[in-house]
Amino acid sequence: MTQFDFYGRIAEAGVEETLQNGRYLTQKDAEAFVPEDVSRKLLFASEDVVLDIGCGLGINAFPASRIVREVTCVDHGSVLSRLRAKCSGENNIVFKEGDFLELSFKEKYTKIIMYCVVPALPDMDVVRSFVDKALCLLEPKGLMLIGDIANVDKKRRFQASEQGRQFEEEWARKRADEKKTDLSQYINDNKTVVMGDDEVIALLGQIRSQGFDAYLLPQPKNLPFGYTREDILVVGPEYGNEVR
Numbered sequence: 001m002t003q004f005d006f007y008g009r010i011a012e013a014g015v016e017e018t019l020q021n022g023r024y025l026t027q028k029d030a031e032a033f034v035p036e037d038v039s040r041k042l043l044f045a046s047e048d049v050v051l052d053i054g055c056g057l058g059i060n061a062f063p064a065s066r067i068v069r070e071v072t073c074v075d076h077g078s079v080l081s082r083l084r085a086k087c088s089g090e091n092n093i094v095f096k097e098g099d100f101l102e103l104s105f106k107e108k109y110t111k112i113i114m115y116c117v118v119p120a121l122p123d124m125d126v127v128r129s130f131v132d133k134a135l136c137l138l139e140p141k142g143l144m145l146i147g148d149i150a151n152v153d154k155k156r157r158f159q160a161s162e163q164g165r166q167f168e169e170e171w172a173r174k175r176a177d178e179k180k181t182d183l184s185q186y187i188n189d190n191k192t193v194v195m196g197d198d199e200v201i202a203l204l205g206q207i208r209s210q211g212f213d214a215y216l217l218p219q220p221k222n223l224p225f226g227y228t229r230e231d232i233l234v235v236g237p238e239y240g241n242e243v244r
């Protein structure tokens with residue numbers, strides 16, 4: 001069973017939203033800062049047509065839908081059922097059920113969000129396929145955020161610092177206090193990609209080799225994984241041409 005099926009199963013079981021979003025319960029408050037950072041990086045505008053790949057319960061899709069023309073949300077059918085149930089009159093959200101790699105799309109998008117999805121993929125081959133397919137769907141004047149990439153080398157650097165040591169102690173205390181929900185019953189193969197500096201930098205190269213610009217961006221430290229994760233911003237070759 002893949003992580004994709006796992007997210008479907010926990011959606012059917014109705015686990016707490018923060019867990020469904022792939023975060024720890026103790027990160028619930030920090031999670032609220034995610035959409036602001038995504039919106040600051042993707043510069044949503046009223047004419048945007050947005051694709052949210054692996055949208056989960058709409059942490060980014062809902063705030064974006066208040067600004068842009070349309071948001072297409074892609075995820076497991078059971079996850080999208082939960083997302084639909086949260087909708088209250090948003091008529092510019094479109095739902096597309098299924099594995100992103102197996103879906104076909106008729107249009108391109110001016111903004112693409114792929115947030116906290118890379119850490120849920122099984123290996124680098126799938127990560128590369130995801131990114132290549134998403135690049136095919138990005139308008140030349142578009143922007144894409146591949147957000148919340150877990151980087152083991154960045155984490156190691158942080159943990160070696162004094163601040164990192166203090167954080168780890170505090171984290172262990174918070175996790176011990178956290179109400180425990182055992183998600184292991186929903187998964188039997190927890191294989192997820194491991195990325196370090198080499199893999200992140202290779203991904204930047206893969207994107208640039210296809211004619212896009214790509215930049216590594218830090219996360220604000222108040223985000224759930226702000227000390228150990230980072231984002232890639234992809235910039236289409238025609239982005240900003242109208243500003244002359």
Ligand SMILES: C[S@@+](CC[C@H](N)C(=O)[O-])C[C@H]1O[C@@H](n2cnc3c(N)ncnc32)[C@H](O)[C@@H]1O
Nearest residue numbers: 004007021022054055056059075099100115116
């Ligand atoms: C950690 S959650 C993040 C959800 C949301 N983007 C957020 O930041 O709150 C990862 C999401 O990616 C989805 N996902 C994983 N593999 C996928 C695939 N192959 N196609 C579409 N969605 C996928 C999962 O179902 C899950 O909802």
